[in-house]
Amino acid sequence: MPLEQKYLDLIRGAVPTVDDPATLDRLSHLYDLVVETNQKINITSLVSPIDVSLKHLIDSLTLATIPEVKKCLDAGYECCDIGCGGGFPGLPVACAYPTLPLTMIDSTAKKIAALKENAEALSLECVSPVSGRGEDLAAAKRGQYREAYRLCFSRAVARLPVLCELCLPFVSVGGLFAAMKGMQTGEEVRESLRAIPMLGGKIVDVREVKVDLDFALSMDFNDEEKDKIREFSSASRYTVLIEKNKKTLDVYPRKWAQMTKKPL
Ligand code: SAM
Numbered sequence: 001m002p003l004e005q006k007y008l009d010l011i012r013g014a015v016p017t018v019d020d021p022a023t024l025d026r027l028s029h030l031y032d033l034v035v036e037t038n039q040k041i042n043i044t045s046l047v048s049p050i051d052v053s054l055k056h057l058i059d060s061l062t063l064a065t066i067p068e069v070k071k072c073l074d075a076g077y078e079c080c081d082i083g084c085g086g087g088f089p090g091l092p093v094a095c096a097y098p099t100l101p102l103t104m105i106d107s108t109a110k111k112i113a114a115l116k117e118n119a120e121a122l123s124l125e126c127v128s129p130v131s132g133r134g135e136d137l138a139a140a141k142r143g144q145y146r147e148a149y150r151l152c153f154s155r156a157v158a159r160l161p162v163l164c165e166l167c168l169p170f171v172s173v174g175g176l177f178a179a180m181k182g183m184q185t186g187e188e189v190r191e192s193l194r195a196i197p198m199l200g201g202k203i204v205d206v207r208e209v210k211v212d213l214d215f216a217l218s219m220d221f222n223d224e225e226k227d228k229i230r231e232f233s234s235a236s237r238y239t240v241l242i243e244k245n246k247k248t249l250d251v252y253p254r255k256w257a258q259m260t261k262k263p264l
Helices: 005-014 021-040 049-065 067-075 090-096 109-121 160-170 185-191 214-218 223-234 256-261
Strands: 079-082 102-106 127-131 149-155 171-181 201-208 238-244
Touching: 005 021, 005 049, 005 214, 021 049, 021 090, 021 109, 049 067, 049 090, 049 149, 049 171, 049 223, 067 149, 067 171, 067 238, 079 090, 079 160, 090 102, 090 109, 090 127, 102 109, 109 127, 149 160, 160 171, 160 185, 160 238, 160 256, 171 201, 185 201, 185 238, 214 223
Parallel strands: 079 102, 079 149, 102 127, 149 171
Antiparallel strands: 171 238, 201 238
16 A cells, blocks of 8 residues: 555655655555565564655655765666665665666575565666666676666665675775764774774764654554654764775775674
8 A cells, every 4th residue: 555645744844855656656656566575575573654754755855864975866867775684774765766777686585576576666767777786796807796886875774884894895996985884883983983084984973864844743544653753863874975095995895704703
């Protein structure tokens, strides 16, 4: 079932840049596809309209509200979502930017197969789902993906030092990596201070992402939904913005076991 109008109003109010009817239609259809896909394979533990609206659709779309990111999306630069799972944050972003060339990578083949079907169902022809491990696809000998993207982003894949080794090799020099992070951002940033320059990156900013949902508390949501709305707007959310200012050495990314056992 597509999303009811009140959830679309919630999304529109939370992310005012998303206000055209075609985008909201695609987001509503995406909700339906997520629920349907989840009956076949586990892509998310959240399937209620309020949970999907908040934690998948709105959360993903906050990425497009960050000026440095929005600039890349508006310009239609080559983008890449690494470790996209069932399609987040990439698919909601693609719903808002349907002509954006967006590669979406995940190591779980069945998630990518489902993502391909869902992108087709949404007529998102510029989305290219790729099944594979990020560290293999970005390896120096695999030219196609390495340093090929002006904008890379990722949510909920690894702690920042490991995530940077996985993702920065995909970013072209002059490009941007946006890592969507939660409560432990400060600690993860401190852990990454050595790794980021070693990978050719430089932190531009650690941007707090605020989502004001007060307007929704007078809308027709039940008490449980209102609690979730309050909880979501008070949660800590940050996007770490990392610029790629020089090429990544060929030795990175290392194999996953090395990256995780001995983070840079
Ligand atoms: N980004 C999605 C989201 O926020 O809903 C999915 C997050 S899920 C917790 C982590 C995903 O990262 C999984 O789908 C997993 O298959 C993928 N993943 C983990 N390590 C990876 C790697 N080295 N290369 C590609 N994908 C990876």
